[in-house]
Amino acid sequence: MHHFDYKDGELCAEDVSLTRLAEEVGTPYYVYSHETLTRHFRVFSEAFASVRHLICFAMKSNSNLAILRLFGAMGGGLDIVSGGELFRAAKAGMPYERIVFAGVGKSDEEIAYALEKGVLLFNVESEEELVNIGAVASRVGRQARVAIRVNPDVDPQTHPYITTGLKKSKFGIDINRAREQYRTAASLEGVEPSGVHCHIGSQITSSSPFADSVEIVARLVGELRGDGHDIRYLNLGGGLGITYHDEAPPLPSDYAAAILPKLKDLGCTLIFEPGRVITGNAGILVTRVLYGKENPEKRFVIIDAGMNDLIRPSLYQAFQDVWPVEEAARERPRHVTDLVGPVCESGDYLAKDRDLPEFYRDDLVAVMSSGAYGFTMASNYNSRPRPPEILVRGEEYHIIRERETYDDLVRGEHIPAFIEERRIP
Numbered sequence: 001m002h003h004f005d006y007k008d009g010e011l012c013a014e015d016v017s018l019t020r021l022a023e024e025v026g027t028p029y030y031v032y033s034h035e036t037l038t039r040h041f042r043v044f045s046e047a048f049a050s051v052r053h054l055i056c057f058a059m060k061s062n063s064n065l066a067i068l069r070l071f072g073a074m075g076g077g078l079d080i081v082s083g084g085e086l087f088r089a090a091k092a093g094m095p096y097e098r099i100v101f102a103g104v105g106k107s108d109e110e111i112a113y114a115l116e117k118g119v120l121l122f123n124v125e126s127e128e129e130l131v132n133i134g135a136v137a138s139r140v141g142r143q144a145r146v147a148i149r150v151n152p153d154v155d156p157q158t159h160p161y162i163t164t165g166l167k168k169s170k171f172g173i174d175i176n177r178a179r180e181q182y183r184t185a186a187s188l189e190g191v192e193p194s195g196v197h198c199h200i201g202s203q204i205t206s207s208s209p210f211a212d213s214v215e216i217v218a219r220l221v222g223e224l225r226g227d228g229h230d231i232r233y234l235n236l237g238g239g240l241g242i243t244y245h246d247e248a249p250p251l252p253s254d255y256a257a258a259i260l261p262k263l264k265d266l267g268c269t270l271i272f273e274p275g276r277v278i279t280g281n282a283g284i285l286v287t288r289v290l291y292g293k294e295n296p297e298k299r300f301v302i303i304d305a306g307m308n309d310l311i312r313p314s315l316y317q318a319f320q321d322v323w324p325v326e327e328a329a330r331e332r333p334r335h336v337t338d339l340v341g342p343v344c345e346s347g348d349y350l351a352k353d354r355d356l357p358e359f360y361r362d363d364l365v366a367v368m369s370s371g372a373y374g375f376t377m378a379s380n381y382n383s384r385p386r387p388p389e390i391l392v393r394g395e396e397y398h399i400i401r402e403r404e405t406y407d408d409l410v411r412g413e414h415i416p417a418f419i420e421e422r423r424i425p
């Protein structure tokens with residue numbers, strides 16, 4: 001579900017023409033629909049209206065301040081994974097008591113920063129980390145509320161790079177060792193074991209892996225309470241998938257229906273960390289065709305966005321749909337085509353061996369479903385400034401992040417005097 005549709009022959013974000021936007025902000029650019037973002041957040045929240053819950057939006061999927069602020073205003077919190085993300089959360093005005101801090105490699109500085117601000121929970125990924133959080137907390141004179149991330153060994157049936165809940169994954173603690181870890185946690189001066197955390201993977205397109213893992217962790221909550229721990233929070237992570245191509249993932253209401261019966265009697269505050277399902281289909285990347293090119297065996301369309309702007313197709317062989325901005329272009333003859341960027345890598349493509357209509361120089365092309373893990377994974381590779389991010393609401397648009405400049409690219413770089421002194425012959 002999204003609000004990118006053809007109106008009067010051209011693709012629009014809500015009521016804003018993407019052609020007009022391209023003229024005004026240049027290409028490539030990311031554009032998000034306010035209506036889609038708010039709808040997705042609301043629908044997810046409504047699915048859990050019958051229980052106490054907190055939706056901690058996974059900032060790694062989209063960290064623009066305007067978007068974080070929007071979800072904060074809708075009652076949401078944030079799932080963060082670094083000190084930088086905590087800083088962003090603060091800049092967006094997010095109350096610290098709605099923030100959960102995850103990640104396998106939190107540094108002492110990051111732990112102290114989060115303790116000082118008073119985040120709701122640390123999601124703990126290893127015994128060493130647990131002990132260290134205790135040590136840092138004692139040093140700074142704070143209590144760290146923790147939720148140990150347990151690994152239920154459930155296969156989410158998704159891409160191996162985004163599978164996290166299996167025994168061989170670097171994430172979480174083996175569920176069979178969980179009770180002993182909570183005993184350790186309870187013995188540490190600066191630590192208050194208050195929750196259980198579990199996240200099994202991302203882009204999950206059926207309810208059954210969620211139902212299986214929830215059953216396992218709900219049992220664990222009962223056991224931990226029996227052991228005397230005051231478990232008040234159950235964090236079920238994120239992972240609900242979206243339609244990129246022809247997937248038919250469960251709706252948030254289906255997801256809720258699959259898991260809530262197993263959770264209702266626990267009385268925990270449920271925490272969710274959705275990312276992709278909220279922002280994925282709420283954003284697209286718009287790019288302009290530079291050239292066409294045919295080799296004996298391949299047909300290429302070269303565009304002005306590359307893997308540095310959107311890396312998912314290259315990194316995960318991810319499918320993202322490609323729509324011409326001009327509606328009539330859909331009727332052009334079709335060919336098997338690679339849509340490639342200007343970056344000097346063979347792996348630089350946004351679509352590979354795809355049945356696409358002919359595209360010509362200056363055509364605008366929309367790469368759909370780019371709102372999650374799009375801009376946040378963009379880089380400056382090949383010294384390419386990162387694109388701007390635009391938020392559309394009805395007929396208005398707002399530049400929520402400016403296009404980087406060449407000066408931005410070299411900010412913070414220095415040539416030491418002993419090199420600068422050398423004359424360029």
Ligand code: LLP
Nearest residue numbers: 058199202203238239240273274275276373
């Ligand atoms: N919570 C934890 C602990 C996570 O590791 C993740 C994602 C999420 C929540 C949010 O998951 P979501 O609801 O978005 O599926 N870059 C990859 C996805 C990496 C996901 C990493 N963890 C991609 O573009 O597909």
